[in-house]
Amino acid sequence: MALSLTVDVEEWYHDLWPGADKIIMEYYHHKLPQGTFVEPLRAILQMLERQRVRSTFFILGESAEACPEMVEEIYDKGHEIASHGFRHRDFTKISLDEMEEAEKRNRDFLGKLTGEKPQGFRAPLFKINSDVIDSLEKVGYEYDSSVVPSISIPGWFGYFNAPLHPYRVGGKEGGFFEVPVAVFPYLRLPAGGGWFIRNFGLRYVEMAIRLLLRKGLPTIVYVHPLDVYSDVPRLEGIPFHTTRRCGEYTLKAMEHILENFDCKKMPIQDLLREYVA
Numbered sequence: 001m002a003l004s005l006t007v008d009v010e011e012w013y014h015d016l017w018p019g020a021d022k023i024i025m026e027y028y029h030h031k032l033p034q035g036t037f038v039e040p041l042r043a044i045l046q047m048l049e050r051q052r053v054r055s056t057f058f059i060l061g062e063s064a065e066a067c068p069e070m071v072e073e074i075y076d077k078g079h080e081i082a083s084h085g086f087r088h089r090d091f092t093k094i095s096l097d098e099m100e101e102a103e104k105r106n107r108d109f110l111g112k113l114t115g116e117k118p119q120g121f122r123a124p125l126f127k128i129n130s131d132v133i134d135s136l137e138k139v140g141y142e143y144d145s146s147v148v149p150s151i152s153i154p155g156w157f158g159y160f161n162a163p164l165h166p167y168r169v170g171g172k173e174g175g176f177f178e179v180p181v182a183v184f185p186y187l188r189l190p191a192g193g194g195w196f197i198r199n200f201g202l203r204y205v206e207m208a209i210r211l212l213l214r215k216g217l218p219t220i221v222y223v224h225p226l227d228v229y230s231d232v233p234r235l236e237g238i239p240f241h242t243t244r245r246c247g248e249y250t251l252k253a254m255e256h257i258l259e260n261f262d263c264k265k266m267p268i269q270d271l272l273r274e275y276v277a
């Protein structure tokens, strides 16, 4: 079975905590810095290169516009380029027309940088519903990887009834796939990302991966540049756990996961081709 260590490419202050936006705007005097992801992203790319692992990078359109050469660099290293939306906002709260238009542009833009239109999408904040999925299919994507099939965690996750394995959704001929993120089988506790490594420890995430692989399920985990960003400012009003252990600790933990699991590691598009489609 296979493992995908995916990366959501965005600034450190995206995807933080409800209410953090205001604090961050004030900290930066209403002029948010661009490109804070470059240094941590390079560290992630070097780590993947050391481990000879290719993966999927869900790239925020805004970040791609700020550093287009970064997208080319990721692609040239053999990784899959996918979309993380144009702007980092809750897609279930904007009009579908607006979303489709922005996503069409974003898909074209990313496609121009690499010569290949992205197949995959991950929603900012993992906020997704069936209407957004229909729109993604219309725009031309072939899969989404935003569903965390966990117990309900209000404000964050909760698709308790969703399958743990990639599954077909929508009406596209050949299929549009949902590729859910790792949770503990049975208990359905979320376990797929850097936050869980930083707060619950490497063993917690490794246990979930082991159980999923043992069940013969493709396993999708994710990391954000924030997780390996050592210069993240500690701001009053933002809970400690959101930025806890960011930096070297998480990078090493990710590398340990890749070394420790003797399974195939690949981008999601390859995984779908090999195990699902």
Ligand SMILES: [Zn+2]
Pocket (backbone or CB within 6 Å): 008, 010, 014, 015, 084, 088, 123, 124, 125
């Ligand atoms: Zn994000």
